[in-house]
Amino acid sequence: MNKLIEKLMKRWGVESYGGLLIILFIFSITGMTALYVRKYVFGLLGLNAETPLLLEILAWILIVFPAYQILFLLYGFLLGKFEFVWNFEKKSLHRIKRLFARGENP
Template structure:
């Protein structure tokens, strides 16, 4: 188990261009708090909009795309900046958004 974890950490370090275990843990922490905060944003906005169990799924999906997805991206950049990992986060965002764009636009 320990060897497997070590290999996973080494793989993340290489892929993300991070030199220390602390750097990997910080990046994982940024992902975690961004996701948790985005869930709170979703809960607040959906409550403010009056969504409940009766709200059709298609409306919730549209709202999710318009609210949660952009809020996650912005929160990710903010947390990355505040925790000193803005360069990594910015590059990660660019790659992710490019992949999403390539699903819809052929280059």
Template sequence: MNQLIEKLKKRWEIETIGQLILILFIFSITGMTALYVRKFAFGWLGIDEHTALWVEVIAWVGTVFPAYQVLFLFYGFVLGQFEFVWRFEKKSLQRITGMLKRSSGS
């Protein structure tokens, strides 16, 4: 367990176990809040168990994914870890755009 903690601290460029716990908490509350956003957005859009999967996927990408990103930044700011969260977001978005560019053949 100690090796995992040290590996995460090194990978995420953080110094204390307190920061690590706080960052894991930020991931957790962001995910839980995103579930509420999904429930609200899907209800508002009229998506239910009879909706085609492709419609759900498009709705998820259009609502929940961006909401998660904003919530992650918000919670990181409120809990004093904005620098880490911003750096993490930039890396994640660079990976996503890189995958999209490779899949489009550019």
């Protein structure tokens, strides 16, 4: 377990256990909040167990994914880790972009 923690700290450039805990807290609170956003917005739109899967996936991509990104940045700012969160976002979105950009060099 200690090796995992040290590996994360090195990979993310975090110098203290407290900093790592804040970052992990940001990830967890963002995920939980995104689930509340999903429940609320899907309810407003009338999406439920009867909704076709394709429509639910589309709603997820158009609503929940952007909400997660915004919440992630907001929590990072509020908890003093905006620089880490912003750099993490840029790397993540660049990786997603590469999935859809065929034939380009990485």
